[in-house]
Amino acid sequence: MKIILLLIGCSLVLAVGFLIAFIWSVKSGQIDDTTTPAYRILDDDGTTGLSSDEPLVDSKS
Amino acid sequence: MKKTIQTTACFHCGDACRSDSIRLGEHVFCCEGCKTVYQILEQNALCQYYTMDDKAGLKMDKPLSPGKYAFLDNPELSAPLFQFKKETTARVQFFIPEMHCASCIWLLERLYKLLPGVMESRVNFDRKEVAIQFNPEEVSIRQLVEKLSALGYEPSLNANREEKKDSKALLYRLGVAGFCAGNIMLFSFPEYLGMDTQSKEDFASVFQWLNVSLSLPVMFFAAQPFFIQAWKGLKHRNLNIDFPLALGISALFIRSIFEVVFHWGPGFFDSLSALVFFLLIGRWLQDRAYESLSFDRDFKSYFPLAVEVISEEETNMESAYVAIGALKVNQCIRVRNQELVPADSLLLDGKAYIDYSFVNGESEIEEMPVGSMIHAGGRQVGGAINLRVARPVSESYLSALWNQEEKMEGEERIKTFSDLVGRYFTIALVLIALATLLYWLPINPYKAFYAFTAVLIVACPCVLVVAAPFAFGNAMRWLAKKGIYLKNPDTVEKVARVDEVVFDKTGTLTEGSAHIEELYGVLNSADKTRLGELFTQSSHPVSRMMARYFSASAASNPISIKEFTGKGFEANYLGDTWRIGSRKWLVGQVGDIVSSSVCIEKNAKLVAEFSINWKFRSDLDDLFLDWELPRSLYSGDHASSREILERWFEKEAIHFECSPEMKLEVLKEKRESGHFPMMVGDGLNDAGALKEAWLGVAITEDVHAFTPACDVIMVGKSIHELPNFVRFCRNTLKTVKFSFLFSLVYNLVWMTFAVRGELQPILAALLMPISSITVFSINTLGIRYFARKEAIQ
Numbered sequence: 078m079k080i081i082l083l084l085i086g087c088s089l090v091l092a093v094g095f096l097i098a099f100i101w102s103v104k105s106g107q108i109d110d111t112t113t114p115a116y117r118i119l120d121d122d123g124t125t126g127l128s129s130d131e132p133l134v135d136s137k138s
Numbered sequence: 139m140k141k142t143i144q145t146t147a148c149f150h151c152g153d154a155c156r157s158d159s160i161r162l163g164e165h166v167f168c169c170e171g172c173k174t175v176y177q178i179l180e181q182n183a184l185c186q187y188y189t190m191d192d193k194a195g196l197k198m199d200k201p202l203s204p205g206k207y208a209f210l211d212n213p214e215l216s217a218p219l220f221q222f223k224k225e226t227t228a229r230v231q232f233f234i235p236e237m238h239c240a241s242c243i244w245l246l247e248r249l250y251k252l253l254p255g256v257m258e259s260r261v262n263f264d265r266k267e268v269a270i271q272f273n274p275e276e277v278s279i280r281q282l283v284e285k286l287s288a289l290g291y292e293p294s295l296n297a298n299r300e301e302k303k304d305s306k307a308l309l310y311r312l313g314v315a316g317f318c319a320g321n322i323m324l325f326s327f328p329e330y331l332g333m334d335t336q337s338k339e340d341f342a343s344v345f346q347w348l349n350v351s352l353s354l355p356v357m358f359f360a361a362q363p364f365f366i367q368a369w370k371g372l373k374h375r376n377l378n379i380d381f382p383l384a385l386g387i388s389a390l391f392i393r394s395i396f397e398v399v400f401h402w403g404p405g406f407f408d409s410l411s412a413l414v415f416f417l418l419i420g421r422w423l424q425d426r427a428y429e430s431l432s433f434d435r436d437f438k439s440y441f442p443l444a445v446e447v448i449s450e451e452e453t454n455m456e457s458a459y460v461a462i463g464a465l466k467v468n469q470c471i472r473v474r475n476q477e478l479v480p481a482d483s484l485l486l487d488g489k490a491y492i493d494y495s496f497v498n499g500e501s502e503i504e505e506m507p508v509g510s511m512i513h514a515g516g517r518q519v520g521g522a523i524n525l526r527v528a529r530p531v532s533e534s535y536l537s538a539l540w541n542q543e544e545k546m547e548g549e550e551r552i553k554t555f556s557d558l559v560g561r562y563f564t565i566a567l568v569l570i571a572l573a574t575l576l577y578w579l580p581i582n583p584y585k586a587f588y589a590f591t592a593v594l595i596v597a598c599p600c601v602l603v604v605a606a607p608f609a610f611g612n613a614m615r616w617l618a619k620k621g622i623y624l625k626n627p628d629t630v631e632k633v634a635r636v637d638e639v640v641f642d643k644t645g646t647l648t649e650g651s652a653h654i655e656e657l658y659g660v661l662n663s664a665d666k667t668r669l670g671e672l673f674t675q676s677s678h679p680v681s682r683m684m685a686r687y688f689s690a691s692a693a694s695n696p697i698s699i700k701e702f703t704g705k706g707f708e709a710n711y712l713g714d715t716w717r718i719g720s721r722k723w724l725v726g727q728v729g730d731i732v733s734s735s736v737c738i739e740k741n742a743k744l745v746a747e748f749s750i751n752w753k754f755r756s757d758l759d760d761l762f763l764d765w766e767l768p769r770s771l772y773s774g775d776h777a778s779s780r781e782i783l784e785r786w787f788e789k790e791a792i793h794f795e796c797s798p799e800m801k802l803e804v805l806k807e808k809r810e811s812g813h814f815p816m817m818v819g820d821g822l823n824d825a826g827a828l829k830e831a832w833l834g835v836a837i838t839e840d841v842h843a844f845t846p847a848c849d850v851i852m853v854g855k856s857i858h859e860l861p862n863f864v865r866f867c868r869n870t871l872k873t874v875k876f877s878f879l880f881s882l883v884y885n886l887v888w889m890t891f892a893v894r895g896e897l898q899p900i901l902a903a904l905l906m907p908i909s910s911i912t913v914f915s916i917n918t919l920g921i922r923y924f925a926r927k928e929a930i931q
Binding site: 081082085088089092093095096099100103104108109110111112113116117119 | 243320
């Protein structure tokens with residue numbers, strides 16, 4: 078039954094790892110803004126900037 | 139000549155265009171500003187902007203004065219705006235109040251296409267902020283701000299915006315508490331399953347000591363905010379809602395430690411950490427609700443950030459921009475139209491017409507002779523004036539005045555329902571817990587401690603901490619979707635108490651536009667341009683409408699202007715004397731015209747007259763016919779539309795020709811007689827009355843026109859929602875009261891067990907979150923139900 082102590086040690090290390098991952102994610106700003114990315118994903122022109130109104134693009138750019 | 143309102147919508151901002159003269163290609167615009175923004179976007183192939191949201195564009199009818207951001211060229215003044223600055227990279231973060239839809243995000247994140255030198259811009263929509271990284275060698279911060287302003291996204295440059303650090307600290311605490319609570323629960327399994335005490339003694343003590351060590355971060359890191367708040371409350375001799383929490387948590391902790399040390403039992407570390415975890419979740423939700431709903435009402439944001447300082451010699455009119463904090467006594471400053479006087483100053487020259495409505499709520503404009511003292515916070519209406527600073531900004535009369543008001547508000551807040559309940563509940567709870575402790579102490583010391591903790595925990599008032607702000611914040615969110623904006627969550631409670639309504643007419647019951655007809659006039663086109671410029675100087679709804687009628691832009695030359703409240707104004711402009719105002723004032727007799735009219739005199743000769751037919755909003759039947767609250771109308775106009783109004787108001791409740799002071803008096807009387815009047819009016823002209831009322835509702839066509847005195851800002855086209863709005867707030871308060879009653883009964887029932895020492899603290903800690911969750915659900919579901927019912931969704 079002593080093995081249970083080892084298992085507990087492992088589980089604690091794992092849990093601490095998750096805690097550190099969480100703290101890191103907060104620190105790096107991943108939870109700062111939960112709204113904007115939802116809008117950002119709807120922009121379809123990530124590449125060239127050419128948008129739906131192409132005649133204008135042709136004449137000006 | 140006759141102009142009718144066009145149904146064409148402006149291609150940029152979507153407002154109705156008053157004429158189709160401003161056009162580009164097949165697109166029609168309501169004003170030059172909107173057209174300019176469209177041109178900028180078109181040239182940069184960013185027209186997708188318009189396809190993303192129906193009402194993407196921002197109305198651009200307030201032209202930007204060219205020198206407004208000149209102060210940013212001064213490195214000393216712009217320094218606080220930078221988050222980071224090196225030779226080729228700099229980073230700034232702007233708060234942009236106008237940000238409102240997906241298109242805004244789209245355009246702001248494509249700033250690099252509009253302005254070479256911008257490397258990246260990132261939007262945080264919840265906080266209405268954009269972080270911009272740019273190369274200061276290619277583009278200056280002034281150009282950046284001016285470009286944003288030209289697009290309609292004028293950043294608010296008050297440097298004192300709250301940092302987000304607190305919320306991050308809370309997240310760390312939440313993470314730690316969750317981690318510890320989870321693990322402690324795991325190590326408590328032996329106790330839960332009853333497999334420890336005799337046979338596996340060694341394991342039990344290992345687990346117990348693990349629990350002790352895991353509970354330390356919970357106590358000394360995660361639960362810290364409760365102790366700090368409780369201590370703050372104690373220092374002010376006030377038992378706040380955090381006090382029993384802090385007491386309960388520490389009692390639980392100390393007792394558990396004793397249990398483990400003296401081998402009495404396993405302690406209650408699982409309850410303790412779960413308790414802190416749940417409480418922090420509640421805090422976090424509350425903070426989030428506050429943050430996204432915060433009405434940035436920071437006082438400093440009304441002040442211009444820098445002021446133009448001029449040198450004293452008459453001949454040398456050089457000027458420079460100086461930050462307000464650096465302003466010194468005896469410096470000369472220039473304040474232009476609509477700018478606020480930043481410090482108490484002496485008037486040197488120029489015609490000062492100071493509007494103190496912001497300071498004392500009286501919307502009368504005072505004319506000040508040269509040499510008189512002008513107090514900080516006054517707003518100049520008219521041409522530019524030169525002033526000499528008499529007292530530094532910090533000592534200013536205004537900040538004292540404002541602080542005074544803050545204090546008053548603080549006292550008033552305690553009267554709100556949730557605060558009252560919270561306060562007495564806390565005191566009662568602590569007393570009951572102490573009584574329990576004292577009762578059991580001589581009989582059974584072990585049980586005494588046990589019961590004391592159980593009482594504090596089972597009746598934990600965290601529901602009260604969270605429920606009301608959460609419910610009101612939720613209600614605010616529903617209302618904002620309908621175009622009704624509340625100053626703060628407590629306003630919901632204020633609305634619920636309203637027992638009568640006072641209306642203003644012009645701009646409130648009438649639409650922002652009117653049918654203007656030129657009755658006669660001998661005006662050439664130069665006259666018309668000048669008239670337009672004159673009308674932009676006044677903020678009266680009639681003037682604003684006339685300015686629009688003339689498609690006016692801002693005045694290019696100095697105007698000396700004098701307003702006569704309720705009559706009109708007089709102006710000297712480019713050598714001509716203009717008098718513009720009501721027929722009664724200028725001609726003397728009212729004549730046979732039924733509608734209101736504006737007469738225009740040039741050099742003491744009547745040159746034109748316009749009739750103004752206010753168009754009542756089309757949804758007034760919806761507003762009035764099914765509304766039980768007593769209501770009255772006080773209008774500054776003359777009685778031309780009495781017949782129409784009698785459809786909606788009692789005959790005796792309609793009052794015409796009221797000055798702003800009279801409205802203020804009326805509201806004062808109503809309040810003194812114990813009523814809770816709601817004033818519905820135009821924010822700019824009724825500021826005094828709005829402030830005097832129990833609840834001030836400013837009706838505005840343009841939400842961004844800021845109105846300091848009111849509690850609620852409502853978009854004009856939502857006015858028919860007023861009855862629903864009041865009903866909704868009442869029902870919200872009822873929901874909150876019901877949930878309080880529920881938790882009170884629930885707590886009382888369990889408290890009877892706890893007082894008798896029959897409730898284990900661990901069970902108490904389990905019962906507590908159940909009550910919280912129930913109360914949460916009652917509030918959320920109840921408010922959603924009422925929002926649907928009143929069609930506020």
